[in-house]
Amino acid sequence: MNRRAKDILGKTDFDLFPDQTWASEIRNKDLKAIAEGRLSEYAVNYKDPSGRIRIVNALRTRVQSKNEVYLVAMLWDITEQHNNELELIKARESDRLKTNFLANVSHEIRTPLNAIIGFASIVGDAHDEFERNYYMNIINENSNQLLKLIDDIIDLSSLEVDKFEFKMRSVELKDICRSVYNMFSQKTKPEVSFIFDNNILPSVFLYTDPKRLHQVLSNLIDNAVKFTIKGNIRFGYEIQSEENTDKQFVRIYVEDTGIGIDKNYNHVLFDRFFKADNFTQGFGLGLPIAKKLTEEMGGELKFTSEIGCGSKFWIKIPILSNS
Template identity: 30%
Template structure:
């Protein structure tokens, strides 16, 4: 462009700290004719003496670009360029040079210092490039949503993730919403609103989105509200999409594999429990007979071996439930002293048979202490620990102690056994310490289950152990809610029930001859009338005909008509005095127990069971007996 230079043409720049001017004496703008005096703020006297301006360029390519600019200025195709040069302090000053040509063809350059702006833009550019590299490397698709207008800016990666082109998008919420699986959309908006309402710091949800190829892709969606209006309404909600389909599929495969393994355990448990019930039931009946001493010893071996197998089955099932997080907990008010005494008595014979001093110590002044917990799980925890103490103590003592400190109930199980070298490892599944002989005495699952149950019940567990001197397990079961100085005395009628024979009528339904024999023998010691049915159909016929059974023991797994269907049909008879139905099954899974509710069966006894277990169940049903 042509420029008329005024008088004192550079005076305007004299006091400027950001603009200076140079008039050139040649067409290539290499030699400085004159310049504004403030140029000394940028260029040294040495540079000015050498006069050739290109010698101060930082980068050779800048000089090439400037030479091209000089050539193009004659065609007015370009009149400015940005570059950096060495300044007075040896650093770099970034300038924008604009060339002006006057009527005489003399070219003047006006230089504007843009260092601050240039560096800011450079930083922004570097951040943008870094972000772009991160997004590219992590395969993240970006979205920027205005919830008030539902306008959304989706980037190209977001579109490509779903097999789309960027131009295919309407840049509205429907681009995403219409592609989300119908079963997942409600959960998405629930999580979105939880964040919008301030309930959670960030939005995160994994859901299925339809790909252009017709397949569902699992998308990890994350975001955050970054701007709100004066009323607090979100007006900018930004986030990312990540395709986690392969990871999700791997997770589902792992869950299916775990489920298949646990179903295998459950099925094998059922198949083993059925004959085991026959073995232990027969052995239990034999222990009540007058047998020669050598026969008694052999029966005891059968009992002990069967109990070990039963413990193994129970442990495997519990581990499976823990892994699937389906282990059920039922919290209720219970007399914990009574419960622990029952557990203690279960192991009395075993401890005394090894010659151990086996004691129960109550350091409280009360006979009954009530807490809120799951008594069956507490029994399982303490049983595991006492069993281990007896197992790994060859001489000395095993002691169960209870105490109340600061209103909380504590249980100690202490022994003088072989001790534990590393207490941090014993809670790992399938991990055992000790000799080869001692390791062969279990699966290493018991204490793993103890730890899991303590976590479920929020029980504080502490263990102290000294190798070759013994171990002490300490449990804090929680707050005491009530105490009683004396235990409830059993009245005469109740006492008679414990030993008497009831005149109630009982029906045992089972397709297995051995199970029928065992159940009838055990029940015959409690009831005067015990009848049997070997199928569901026979059971229904008997109940329809006699209509006076007080109690029915129903096997769940029978051919043609199983125990669930049989029980439902009996309930449909609408009897004036319907019998109490007790399910007897070798299937101890939670799914099996859930099925009982459909047939209105509230009681269950798991095979194998002993006479003591059967008697305890009968008394819990409040079936009145008469003295024999």
């Protein structure tokens, strides 16, 4: 308790602890131990009179002596031991995550790299211009995929060590969305329609980093394009108000009719290189980067999905001024 014996003797819990709720909780535990004969607790939070939180093992036991009843209470402060164990657990978990990350990233890198090496070795043997162009397109596509993967690794590393710079300013959201749409309008599969209701979207200005917001939306649409074989991808936004307040926010959504995500994977969807199975391409780093960037810019990234019925991701960003 960090108190001298002479300052404690003769006083009650309510005299010693400024937090009367905490004093009442201690009193109730004492009474319970007297009634039941014994009360043991392990690795519980204990707030001393100065307000410090310590981790303790506690034992309360009733002692009968002739006509008198005594309560003996003993507390062992295990804060340092507890913290050391937590650090050890964190270190082991960190090692496990790093190992998984390296295994996954090596797989993601090898896939486009093998395609580049393989088709580069046979492009010179192509018999006509059409065949040569076909091989070159595959090489270029996989080169861009490899370059994006490396950029994502660098971005994620910068985010995790807080060395990512944000340049916030007032921007027109429709301009950013139009730019993203133009970038992906020719990248969807033949049986997929990319819908962007540009003409009905309201004008709204956000105080944000336009480059990073563009990156977030690009990552979301890139995944939609990757996992939507037929149907459509819908992209847009709407202005909404917080319940019982006059605060407004913009809700930017990316909705697709792709393969969907099993609800059992919801809790790991934003993990690095999440893969639903060993036979499909992983989500890469796009989603964890999008989530981290959105949160750094004061927003939220959420999703709903159903296996075989597509997914809907949306970003909720408050409409704020720069003042």
